[in-house]
């Protein structure tokens with residue numbers, strides 16, 4: 001089946017309506033997001049202006065706006081942006097929203113200069129234009145700005161073991177070549193890229209330098225396996241406990257990479 005370049009937003013438009021029910025509100029996703037918030041809160045203080053790439057339904061934007069951070073949230077999916085904007089409005093808060101497609105570098109236009117940039121749970125996996133993004137962010141960030149990215153890694157132990165055990169070799173090994181084809185909610189297929197943290201850091205060098213790297217979802221599984229664990233609370237608590245003590249950036253579903261402008 002052909003891979004259509006604009007299939008990404010169309011697929012995420014469909015996903016937007018069910019994303020919170022299926023993912024955001026699940027116990028494991030909430031737990032993982034709370035860990036991300038610890039890092040966002042450490043990096044971004046009230047009064048700072050930050051750019052979010054691939055904001056989805058706006059959970060992180062809402063969290064930061066509640067803390068008094070000025071958020072400019074972007075996404076390639078207009079439906080995701082609409083859901084996020086509605087959420088911020090309903091909370092009586094403000095944020096700015098822009099349509100921004102990572103696969104369309106010629107049209108990247110944003111007026112502001114940002115004190116920091118973040119992207120959580122995989123938007124950077126939907127492109128391979130990391131170097132143009134780095135060049136763009138160099139122009140759009142203040143001195144010593146932090147970038148913080150949650151990115152799907154190349155090797156996910158849970159995914160390989162679980163799907164390998166179920167003899168689904170295609171899913172078990174889908175990340176290993178660095179890219180795979182994904183389909184969301186019967187939408188058109190699109191390409192997902194799995195840069196290693198080193199590859200991503202190289203794209204942002206020499207202007208941005210890595211300062212922190214952890215795993216997100218080492219002991220806890222990827223979202224398609226959440227129900228298996230969430231229906232076993234004792235096991236889930238054990239895995240959360242392990243994850244909070246040890247979260248190496250390898251073999252995880254996502255890694256969390258922080259870089260600083262130097």
Ligand SMILES: C[S@@+](CC[C@H](N)C(=O)[O-])C[C@H]1O[C@@H](n2cnc3c(N)ncnc32)[C@H](O)[C@@H]1O
Pocket residue numbers: 008009012013053054055056057058059060074075076077080100101102103119120121122123126127
């Ligand atoms: C897995 S969701 C993550 C959403 C949100 N960051 C979160 O933490 O829940 C991935 C997001 O990336 C967005 N996205 C996908 N392709 C994109 C692209 N080419 N440019 C910008 N955003 C994109 C999707 O629309 C979707 O909102």
